[in-house]
Structures are given as C-alpha cells and as structure tokens.
Amino acid sequence: MFAADARRTEHDEGARRRTARRTAGVEGRRTRATTSTRATGRCVTVRTFAVSTSTTDAAGLVARVLRRVVGRHREVELTVAALAAGRHVLLEGPPGTGKSTLLRAVADESGIGFEFVEGNAELTPARLVGHFDPARVLSDGYDPDVFVDGPLVTALRDGSLLYIEEINRIPEETLNVLITVMSERELHVPRLGRIAAATGFRLVAAMNPFDAVGTARISSAVYDRVCRLSVDYQSAADEAAIVEQAAGPLDADWLAKVVEVVRRTRRHADVRIGSSVRGAIDLAAVATSLAPLRGAAVSDADVGLDAAIVALSGRLRLREGAARSAEEIVSELWRAVFAASVEISGKADAPAGAVPATR
Ligand SMILES: Nc1ncnc2c1ncn2[C@@H]1O[C@H](COP(=O)(O)OP(=O)(O)OP(=O)(O)O)[C@@H](O)[C@H]1O
Numbered sequence: 001m002f003a004a005d006a007r008r009t010e011h012d013e014g015a016r017r018r019t020a021r022r023t024a025g026v027e028g029r030r031t032r033a034t035t036s037t038r039a040t041g042r043c044v045t046v047r048t049f050a051v052s053t054s055t056t057d058a059a060g061l062v063a064r065v066l067r068r069v070v071g072r073h074r075e076v077e078l079t080v081a082a083l084a085a086g087r088h089v090l091l092e093g094p095p096g097t098g099k100s101t102l103l104r105a106v107a108d109e110s111g112i113g114f115e116f117v118e119g120n121a122e123l124t125p126a127r128l129v130g131h132f133d134p135a136r137v138l139s140d141g142y143d144p145d146v147f148v149d150g151p152l153v154t155a156l157r158d159g160s161l162l163y164i165e166e167i168n169r170i171p172e173e174t175l176n177v178l179i180t181v182m183s184e185r186e187l188h189v190p191r192l193g194r195i196a197a198a199t200g201f202r203l204v205a206a207m208n209p210f211d212a213v214g215t216a217r218i219s220s221a222v223y224d225r226v227c228r229l230s231v232d233y234q235s236a237a238d239e240a241a242i243v244e245q246a247a248g249p250l251d252a253d254w255l256a257k258v259v260e261v262v263r264r265t266r267r268h269a270d271v272r273i274g275s276s277v278r279g280a281i282d283l284a285a286v287a288t289s290l291a292p293l294r295g296a297a298v299s300d301a302d303v304g305l306d307a308a309i310v311a312l313s314g315r316l317r318l319r320e321g322a323a324r325s326a327e328e329i330v331s332e333l334w335r336a337v338f339a340a341s342v343e344i345s346g347k348a349d350a351p352a353g354a355v356p357a358t359r
C-alpha cells in the first residue's frame with residue numbers, strides 16, 4: 001500500500017468505525033457497501049493528501065518491482081509516482097511491451113488489489129459495473145445482496161487498481177461510466193445507490209498506438225483525466241534478458257541473434273507491425289522443444305529457422321501490396337542475421353599467421 005493511502009486508510013478506519021456503529025445490525029455485503037460508501041464519502045475532503053512522506057516506501061516499491069520487471073526503471077518510477085499521487089494512469093505502447101507485466105508487479109508489490117478487464121466491443125456498462133441477478137430479483141426484489149459486483153464496483157469497494165486493456169475498444173456508453181468515475185471517484189447505480197471509491201482505487205488504462213479503432217475518440221475524453229506514460233520497445237539486451245527470464249537459460253550468442261531477427265521484423269519495408277518480444281519468447285521455447293525431437297542442437301540452422309517461421313509469421317502484419325509472404329520475410333531475416341554471423345566467425349577462424357592486406 002502507498003504511504004499516502006495508509007494515511008487515508010487511517011482516516012477511513014475512524015470514519016468506518018463511526019459509520020459501522022450507526023449501521024450495526026445490518027448484515028452481509030449491504031453493511032460493507034454502506035460502510036464503504038459513507039466512510040469514503042467522508043474522506044472526499046482529504047483527497048488532496050500530501051505525498052511527500054512516502055518517498056522511502058515508494059523507493060522500496062520501485063526496487064521490488066524492478067526485481068520482477070526487466071529494465072523499465074523510468075517507467076516503473078513514473079507509474080509508482082503517479083499512483084502514489086492518487087492519479088489515474090494511461091499506458092500507451094505497442095503490444096507486448098510489458099504494460100501488464102509492469103502493472104501487475106506494481107499492484108502485487110504494493111499489496112493493493114488488481115482487477116483486470118479486457119477492453120472490447122462487448123464490454124457493456126452492465127459487464128463492467130455489475131448487475132442484479134434476474135432470478136433472485138424475482139424472489140427478493142432489488143435488494144443490494146442480489147447485486148452481482150462487476151470489476152468496477154469491486155475495485156471501487158476494495159480500493160483496488162482497475163486495469164483496462166485496450167480502453168479504446170470499449171463502447172462509448174461504457175467509456176462514459178469510466179470517465180465519470182475518474183472525475184467524481186464515485187458511481188451511481190440505479191436501484192443500488194452511490195458507491196464511493198475506497199482508498200486506493202485508481203484506474204489504469206492501456207492503449208495500443210497501432211490500433212486505429214477508437215483512438216481518436218479516447219483522446220479528448222480520457223487524456224484530460226489521466227497521467228499518460230508512453231511505453232516503447234526495449235533495448236536488445238533487455239529483450240534478451242526478458243526471453244531468458246521466460247524461456248530459461250540459452251546460449252547468449254544464439255539468443256542475441258534471435259532477438260535481432262525479431263527486432264528487424266519491426267523495421268522491414270514490407271511489414272506494418274512487426275513481432276513483439278512475445279515472438280522471441282515463443283521462438284526460443286519452440287526451438288528448445290523442437291531440438292530434442294530432431295536429435296539436433298537448439299542452435300541447429302533448420303531447427304531455428306522452422307521455430308522462427310512458426311513463432312513469427314503469424315505475428316507480422318504486412319503492408320498492403322507487399323510482394324512477399326510473412327514466411328518469406330521471416331526466412332530472409334533469419335538467413336541475413338545468421339549468415340552474417342557465419343561470415344564473421346569465418347573471418348575469426350582464419351588461419352593463424354594470416355596477415356591482413358594493407359595498402
Ligand atoms: N520489461 C519486462 N520484464 C519482464 N517481462 C516482460 C517485460 N516486457 C515484456 N515482458 C514479457 O513479455 C510478454 C508480454 O508482456 P505484457 O503482456 O506485459 O505486454 P503488454 O504491453 O501488456 O501487451 P498487450 O498490449 O498485448 O497487452 C510477457 O510474457 C512478459 O512476461
């Protein structure tokens with residue numbers, strides 16, 4: 001938990017105890033909902049809490065997160081700082097650049113809950129907020145106990161991080177619910193009432209800049225309510241470390257070339273969107289299990305090329321009118337990177353005593 005939250009929680013606790021005394025006798029989730037709402041309602045006045053004393057905690061948190069996340073020092077620092085300041089965050093970056101990994105690590109290491117929501121066209125307000133169980137409404141009426149909490153209500157009540165992937169893909173009406181919650185830190189649900197955000201609630205949204213769907217619509221509505229963090233591809237060394245973390249120890253030279261092939265897919269003239277580090281992880285994993293099947297080494301040329309075609313070809317989004325197929329592009333890149341290395345090692349293996357020609 002962030003230190004600033006701890007202070008707010010102490011405040012919440014006092015309010016909660018006072019409210020609980022008033023609501024004694026009311027049981028179950030109703031008590032929790034009422035208490036949470038009233039208690040955090042009282043705390044609205046302390047939302048402008050100071051963040052200054054949390055420096056040591058935040059530094060410790062950054063260090064713990066960096067044990068799990070390769071590289072990304074600046075991004076982790078900025079995310080932790082924005083969340084500790086009680087701000088909502090938008091992570092913007094291509095697929096596979098570690099946005100979810102970073103967020104999960106921050107949530108785990110800070111001990112706050114984490115609600116994960118896949119943003120898509122089917123994410124209706126009812127799916128995000130929750131709904132009254134129709135069968136139970138028939139017998140019990142619109143009782144708060146009959147309400148099935150969706151991820152947004154759960155995050156508000158528990159003071160968790162609500163992480164929405166591909167926020168640009170969610171329907172307009174669902175987006176409007178989120179925009180209100182971001183501004184007001186509370187939600188009004190018909191027949192259920194007001195749910196105020198418990199301490200710790202923040203929204204973190206992710207968006208892919210390659211995705212043309214809905215990105216313009218998001219910009220005006222969301223950007224003004226969030227801190228935005230741009231997340232790009234990492235260095236080759238970081239990507240190699242990520243692959244090893246996921247796929248186990250590998251020959252360093254082979255791994256560096258695998259990562260290079262994957263990185264070249266991102267700047268190939270015929271490719272609109274290349275492979276993320278996920279492709280390199282899959283390539284290494286497939287090669288590692290293919291090699292024993294063929295009684296060959298992982299570094300065997302055919303093992304590597306076949307693993308590359310399987311792992312990468314489906315990930316490439318080709319430009320309109322591209323003359324070559326994804327398989328051909330992967331093969332071409334593989335041969336270029338690995339042939340270059342054969343040439344280099346050929347030079348290195350030149351007979352001792354050979355004297356380079358001089359002019
Ligand atoms: N910096 C990193 N440290 C450790 N693992 C990473 C890092 N970046 C990426 N990965 C690994 O790469 C894979 C993809 O990462 P992740 O799912 O976090 O990306 P993402 O940005 O959330 O992608 P998407 O936009 O598709 O949701 C995961 O297997 C993750 O473990």
Ligand SMILES: [Mg+2]
Binds near residue numbers: 099100165206
């Ligand atoms: Mg993700």
